[in-house]
Amino acid sequence: MNTSLLQSGTLWPAVLRQTAHALNCGALCPIQTTRATIEDSGVCFLIRQVSSLARKDKDEQRRKAKPADKCAVNPFLPYDSNLFVGNISDTHLVLLNKFNVIDHHLLIVTRRFELQENFLNLADFSALFNCITQFDGLGFYNSGPAAGASQPHKHLQIVPLPLDDAAPLLPIEPLVAAVIARMDDAIGTVPGLHFPHAFVRLDPLLATRPLDLARNAFDRYMSLLDAAGLHAIDVNGEPQQSAPYNLLVTTRWMMLVPRSTERTEGIAVNALGFAGSLFVRNGMQMETIRKLGPMTVLQRVAGPNAM
Template identity: 65%
Template sequence: MEHPSLQPGTLWPAILRRTGHALRRGALRPIETTQTLIEECGISFLVRQVSSLARKKAARHAPEADAGARRAVNPFLPYDPDLFVADISDTHVALLNKFNVIDHHLLIVTRSFRSQETLLDLADFAALIACMAEFDGLGFYNGGVDAGASQPHKHLQIVPLPLGESGPPLPIESVLAAARMEGPIGTIPVLAFRHAFAHLEWAPAASRHAAHAALDCYHALLEAAGLRPIEVNGELHHPAPYNLLVTPRWMLLVPRSSECVEGISVNALGFAGSLFVRDAAQLQIIRNLGPMTVLQRVALPAVRER
């Protein structure tokens, strides 16, 4: 069955319309937060803390049992029509993130079930690039539960920039100019954990070419980070969890060792310089450890140079 494809200039207006509609219908449930900046290693880390009012409201309306029930049900098959934003392609749709911390947080979801453990493919990158051509945003992928994925159904994500009310639009970019490149792949000196970085450039008008270039770059990053694909039931899977960050200018991949540090969950946005905590006690843990140590503890040790 053929589906309409995303038309240039239509996505951002559709996001705004659907956000208003979903809020009125109660389908969209934003998580209210307060924001704190913590400077370390030349990065202004943005830490969002759930507001006290939001915690009280959650305690009244969302018992703990609800969280387990949400994880057991696939929210994407079928998806909530009130959260539907646009058809992207024959393979992907765009949905609003129901429990969003950042306004206009978009999910790029496969129409049929694909595992979040499978490698990203050309259709995934084509859908991501089609959406990212429409507004200034950060694309990311949480590859597996230990990388912060909350749903097993394959989905990429985009958040608009700037990430916060203050500080730089994308905190991690303050250290990217210092990248040490060995050919097309490099590393960032201040990131004291295993990762792989690449410069990227695509023209929205050449989205097909851009998707191929992004896919090739992704494969090169996986190889450089030591994540060689494995075959599972005839599909290529990543052998370990990882996070991927994508902009039109660069791509960063970070293999993961665990999902959280002292109860603080970290997903791909952590490596963009944006962390999320439930309360003041968790914020203090980040202050005490330092944001970079938090990231280091959920990542893998850096590969030593020979």
């Protein structure tokens, strides 16, 4: 097993190289989608309709048929070496997302088993910022099944930006840019995002210093949790979250969204939904989003009011 760490500046070339290999050997199974946009409340939401989930559904059924032992159903222990990009730190490694909807979708996975419901720690943030300071990406965290996580082993995720070549970095970016321009370091909200959330900007001067940025972001993360009314509860001697949430992270800002449920009207929502990117399985779900409006979908799955 390769234990050497990726050197600074080498992550993106490693991603491209491993993606080509994984596609060639069949380890990477991209999910094809068609795209539509729906404007709601000043956000041009990007809606991807999946053309086929047959391979992913089959894989899920195969894993569920195995014994209910964490190791037996954990795709990260051991991980598929064909999806392995590299070791990003002593505590975390980088994998390609096997069933990716977005090209070069990465998973930042802890080397040893930790629960997805555990709070993030400084090592998690250090690994994340080690990555997204090397290329422009959105980091996110689904803190358990009700927040959209499909695996119990702690993992953060990164998708490269922009999410769509014909749009800004993120669909919510125009609203975010407007609030960043006038906010200080206090926890606040983004006007126009009509779901409970807590938002904070990060120090732009730290963008070239990943470890310092990670420390700053970890402190801000703890403040976001407080603002959302989330606290630690003891579960078998480990501090875990009192309620599920999604976290969105860039080098410029972070946003935390408390969650109440994973889906509404059959439509599952993870952290990317709150960035303005939703996924539907069929035309019926697409029509449901058109009828309700994307912002209403997000309101329905978000938790109690933050702030």
